[in-house]
Amino acid sequence: MKVLVIGSGGREHAIVDALLKSPKIDKLYCAPGNGGISAQAECVPVSATDIPALVNLAKEKEIDLTVVGMDDPLVMGIVDAFEAEGLRVFGPRKNAAIIEGSKAFSKELMKKYNIPTAGYETFTDINSALAYVKTLNPPIVLKADGLALGKGVLICQSIEEAEEGLKEMMVNQKFGKSGTTVVIEEFLTGPEVSVLSFCDGKTVVPMVSAQDHKRAYDNDEGLNTGGMGTFSPSRVYTEDVAEVAMETIFKPTVAALNSENRTFKGIIYFGLMLTKDGPKVIEYNCRFGDPETQVILPRLKTDLLEIFEACVDGTLDKLSIKWDDGAACCVVMASGGYPVSYKKGYEITGMEEAEKDPAVKVYHAGTALKDGKYYTNGGRVIGVTAKGENLDEAIKTAYAAVDKIDFTDKHFRHDIGIKKYD
């Protein structure tokens, strides 16, 4: 089969790497891909959001299945555009991808179907929003309705801060149009766990759990980032919690989407908070997480292509998906200054040496390949994943690999896999 993966991050590198294990793949393309992906698949320089050009590419290369990694094209309706042309594609249609595209929509859905989540109100009028926050006890959580590159959430420690935040979002449009509708939410506490799941419209199959470290610096200090590292499994997501989440969140979400005629095929990413009242949904995403994918897919023992096909065909209940019993840890190596401002173009050394350990895989995110050498080309540069029999071993092996890799201004966290509440 000829398969096309859409996206350019570490997540897509992990998807490409897992797909290549399938004996059914004859040729793998990635658009646009990155330096590291180009060593494993043919990268085509078409933007992940240029839907007409991607449709043409799939036709021209006679692609049998397209896999969409990124949120933007899904929320824009890439799956509908492919299906309209008779092209086979893995991912949710626009009317289901809205669970990530609109926080106001997903909160309404959860309220209507009694799916546990933080209490909230939605506002489109700044004066009503300002009046509402005056009645709340901080911390106050403000969320821009639409996609904002993971930056559309403000946790405000005072009413004044919340008022300022609302003005920034709704009047100054700090997050563009995505902030003209704002969800104001109750502040929840507890460990956060990412549970990604395969879904074929009827059946939902959770993957192994993972935890992300979103802040830039050790001890969860500094700004929020796209994710500085992950590990799998979570130590706090026990089988009992998983069972509760399945019955109160995963199955009800799929059923709710069906009841609304928004059948979901693809990946539902459940961002959960394990509160003292049980697991609650912090966010839904309509795609694989980054860098969660870099610790989840290396643990998958079943053919990923077969799973994608079962999701498209609605036959997921016939598959038995297997995972290895061990653990994985991914340490992101970023450009110093990320997520604010940083320089690019520095040579990266030591990756080959690090990958000599068969437990290690370096997933590229922001790299460029020039004359056989890799250079930094983004904020998050690479994700260094190691597998191990248990978390301690995976963490140790990942950091030993990180120590072998060098580039100017490299920045990484030293505490990936270690969480305060453990």
Ligand code: AMP
């Ligand atoms: P999101 O973009 O929805 O994942 O939110 C980003 C981060 O904000 C989450 O990972 C949480 O750490 C935090 N957060 C979001 N909503 C809440 C909430 N209701 N209570 C506490 N923290 C939250």
Ligand code: GLY
């Ligand atoms: N790592 C968080 C996300 O992919 O949304």
